Amino acid sequence: MSDPTVEVRDVFCVHRTAEGDAAALQGMTISLAHDEVLCVLGPSGAGKSTLLRVIAGLQVPSAGIVRVLGFDVGRRSARWRARFRNEQIGFLSQHSETALPPDLPVAQAVELPLALRGFGGHERRARVGELLERAGLRDHAAALPGELSGGERQRIALCAAVAHQPPLLLADEPTGELDEASAQAVRALIVELGTSVVLASHDPETAMIADRAVRIRDGRVVEDRRDGESALVVGRGGWLRLPSHLLTQAGIADRARVRPAEGGLLVTPASAPSESTLAAPPSPDSAPAAGGWRPAEIDLHSISRGLGRGRSRREVIAGLTRSFTPGRLTVVTGRSGAGKTTLLRLLVGLDQPDRGELTIDGVAVGDAGAEERAEFRRERIGYLPQEPAPVGFLSAEENVVLAMRLRGWDQRPAAEWATVVLAQMGLADRARQRVFRLSAGEGQRVALARALATARGLLVVDEPTSRLDEAGALAVASLLAQAATDNGQTVICASHDPEVIGRAHEVFALGR
Numbered sequence: 001m002s003d004p005t006v007e008v009r010d011v012f013c014v015h016r017t018a019e020g021d022a023a024a025l026q027g028m029t030i031s032l033a034h035d036e037v038l039c040v041l042g043p044s045g046a047g048k049s050t051l052l053r054v055i056a057g058l059q060v061p062s063a064g065i066v067r068v069l070g071f072d073v074g075r076r077s078a079r080w081r082a083r084f085r086n087e088q089i090g091f092l093s094q095h096s097e098t099a100l101p102p103d104l105p106v107a108q109a110v111e112l113p114l115a116l117r118g119f120g121g122h123e124r125r126a127r128v129g130e131l132l133e134r135a136g137l138r139d140h141a142a143a144l145p146g147e148l149s150g151g152e153r154q155r156i157a158l159c160a161a162v163a164h165q166p167p168l169l170l171a172d173e174p175t176g177e178l179d180e181a182s183a184q185a186v187r188a189l190i191v192e193l194g195t196s197v198v199l200a201s202h203d204p205e206t207a208m209i210a211d212r213a214v215r216i217r218d219g220r221v222v223e224d225r226r227d228g229e230s231a232l233v234v235g236r237g238g239w240l241r242l243p244s245h246l247l248t249q250a251g252i253a254d255r256a257r258v259r260p261a262e263g264g265l266l267v268t269p270a271s272a273p274s275e276s277t278l279a280a281p282p283s284p285d286s287a288p289a290a291g292g293w294r295p296a297e298i299d300l301h302s303i304s305r306g307l308g309r310g311r312s313r314r315e316v317i318a319g320l321t322r323s324f325t326p327g328r329l330t331v332v333t334g335r336s337g338a339g340k341t342t343l344l345r346l347l348v349g350l351d352q353p354d355r356g357e358l359t360i361d362g363v364a365v366g367d368a369g370a371e372e373r374a375e376f377r378r379e380r381i382g383y384l385p386q387e388p389a390p391v392g393f394l395s396a397e398e399n400v401v402l403a404m405r406l407r408g409w410d411q412r413p414a415a416e417w418a419t420v421v422l423a424q425m426g427l428a429d430r431a432r433q434r435v436f437r438l439s440a441g442e443g444q445r446v447a448l449a450r451a452l453a454t455a456r457g458l459l460v461v462d463e464p465t466s467r468l469d470e471a472g473a474l475a476v477a478s479l480l481a482q483a484a485t486d487n488g489q490t491v492i493c494a495s496h497d498p499e500v501i502g503r504a505h506e507v508f509a510l511g512r
Contacts, residue, residue, distance in 0.1 A: 003070060005168055005196040006032035006055055011064030011074075013050050013219070015437055024050040025061070026219035027235065037190070037197045039210035043469040044441025047219040048200035049094065052170045055198065056091050057081030069167060086117070090161040092171040094440045094467060095387065099157040100145040107132065107141035110159045117164050131159040134189050136182075147308040150386040150463065151178040151336025155186060162193060169197045173440070175206050176466040179496045182336040202441075202469035217241055242267070295326035295490040296360055296380060296458035298347065303356035305342055316342045319356070322508065329484040329491040331501050334510035340494035341386055343510065344462050347492060348383045349373030360458070378407050382455025382489075386462040388447030392436035396427055396446045399435060403450045421449045424479055426472070441467040448476065452483060459489045465497045477503040 013025040024047045032038050040048050053059040054066055057073045058081075066074040069088055073081055085091065093099065100109045107128050114124040132138040135155040145153050154174065162169055174190065175183035187209045190197055199206060207213040207225075214233075215223035221233050222241040234240050247256075255270035305317040316339040324330050332340050345351040346358060349365055350373075358366045360380075365373065377383065390399045400418035405411065422431045425445040435443055444467045451461060461480065465473035481503040484491045493500060501507060 004031040004067075005034050005036070005069060006030075006198065007065070007067040008051070008055065009065045009067075011054060011061045011066060013047075013054060013059065014062045024219055025054070025064075028064070028216070028219055028221065029235075030214060030221055032196055032198055033211075035194065035196055036212060037199070037210045039199045039201055039207040039213040040216060041201060041204075041207055041213060041469075042216040043202070044445070044467065044472055045439040046216045048216065049172055049440060050219075051216070052091075052172050052198060052200055056089055056170055057085050058091075088166055088168060090164070090166040090169040092158050092161040092169070092174055094172045094176065099160055100153060102145055105142045105144060106137065106148070106156045109145065109156060110163055113160055113163045119164075127163055128159075131163060134185075134192070135159055136185050142311065143308050147314075149337040149339075149341055151182045154178060155182065155336075158186060158189065162195075165193075165195075167195055169193065169195055170200075171197065172200045173202070173467060174199060175201065175203055176463075179333075179335045180205075202467075202472075204470075293380070293457040293488055295328075295484075295488055297326050297362070298324040298458075298490065298492075299359045301357045301359075303346065303353045303358060305339070305346060305351065305353050307342065317346075317353075317510075320510075324490060324492060325506060326490050327484055327488065328505040329481050329493065329503065330506045330508055331504035332492065332494045332508050332510055333496065333501065338510045340510055341462055344460050344492065344494055347458075348377055348381050348460050380456045380458050382451035382453070382459045384448050384451040384461040384464055386466075386494075388444050390435045390443055390446045390450065393434060395432050395434055396422055396438070396442075396449070397431040399446055400450050400453050403454050407454055417453055418449075421453045422446075424452075425449045426475060441469075441472065444468065445472070445476075452479070455483070455489050457489060459483055459491045461491070461493045463495055463497075464493060465495065465500060470499070473497050473499040476500070481505070 008028055008030045011025050011028040012023060014023050028047065028051060040051060042048050050059065054061055055068055061074050065072060071084065073084065104112065110128045110131060111124045114127060129138065132141055135158070137152060137155055140148060140152065145156065148156070158171070158174060169190070171190065175186055178186060183205065187206060191209055199210065201207065213225040214221050220235065220241065223230055223232055232240060250267070250269065252267070252269045257268050257270045258265055300320055300322045303317055303320045304315060306313055306315045308314055332343060334340055342351065346353055352366050357364055365376070391402070394402065397415070397418050400421060401414045404414040404417065419431065422428060425448060427442065427445055427449065430438060430442060435446055438446065448461065448464050451459060464480070465476050468476060477500040480491050480493055480500065483489045484505065495501060
């Protein structure tokens, strides 16, 4: 048997901060065979992104061995790792916008990695054309990244990552912001590469294309699926992590009893679940200002909006007329590039329509100046963009409090409400942690908490579950519906997620 492409053995990654140490990986052991596609599943904060960064040599482990293509990358210099990564690894991060120069047309953005590696002009153009054709984006070769949807940018970023045909591809949530048709195209492209691949994902459909899938939690592998058969992983010293949903079904809280039984072991509760385990998060009714606003009334009349310039310009929204029901959750669906993000940016006043009229509470927003629209956002709107950007050097709590203070809240009620909203988002134990130390999914939940805390009649969110696992997506979907029905918000959400769509009061399918 040939040596594995990737071998991670007993790896620990400890982040030291003023708030205390946090271990992202805790004895991680995993391997990747030659030309194998491996999917790494796990909830937000489980260590998926850290694992990819360690394999790519972007982060040095605190302990343990990381061998990639036969080299011990954890013991090499930063310069060596950078050169090795440039030559041997394709890396697709969760944030596709960081991989695409904003001023380069997408064809040139995909060609750039080849030019930097010395490929000839004819070879570069042929490779770019092939990749764009596979990704279904050849017609957008002259467009700038800012003129594309988030899903289209993700596909372009994947093309750029694999343009030099690396022997190893590391992809972090490659289908997180895509509709199902676009996601299938990306999955097919990954499989067709014929190379070794590690995918970090929370998407079960993405796991289905993999030769093998492992599930990690708290920085360790807890489950391994091969040939359709899953098995829990028994670690060194007999360490075994049971799935949380099975523990909940069995009524097991923080203590369990184990005894031999016929054919195996029997695990039973050692005590009744504590009240703290069963306690529900605080209700939005405890908000200091709940009920002090009315749900926004939104009407669109023959709205049109185009993106791009010259021959690449396209009309993303054409003659749209629509009214959104106040105090309800409306989910906007549609394939990648259909105009969902463009519509949401119009609603919050970040863009203006080329034609038509947009009114909120009877006021023509499109006629207002930039300062007036910004003031209206501060007064009425909570907004989560597709690429959330909480302030990294602030804690989760400070991010929410800052947004509320900028909207006129006093310090004490702002801090109290921030505590409530972060608890609803499942971040109570992470409230004092700086955001740059959190996972991408946790950072997204911080940004959503900020939007929830500042909404005063209108909550607009773009793909709020793109970086969350199934349990997290269900919790967010419930919170959005609750924000509409119990907290006086008109909620408009762009999403492909069936959990969110299933909780919607209305679904609006947007097409070109």
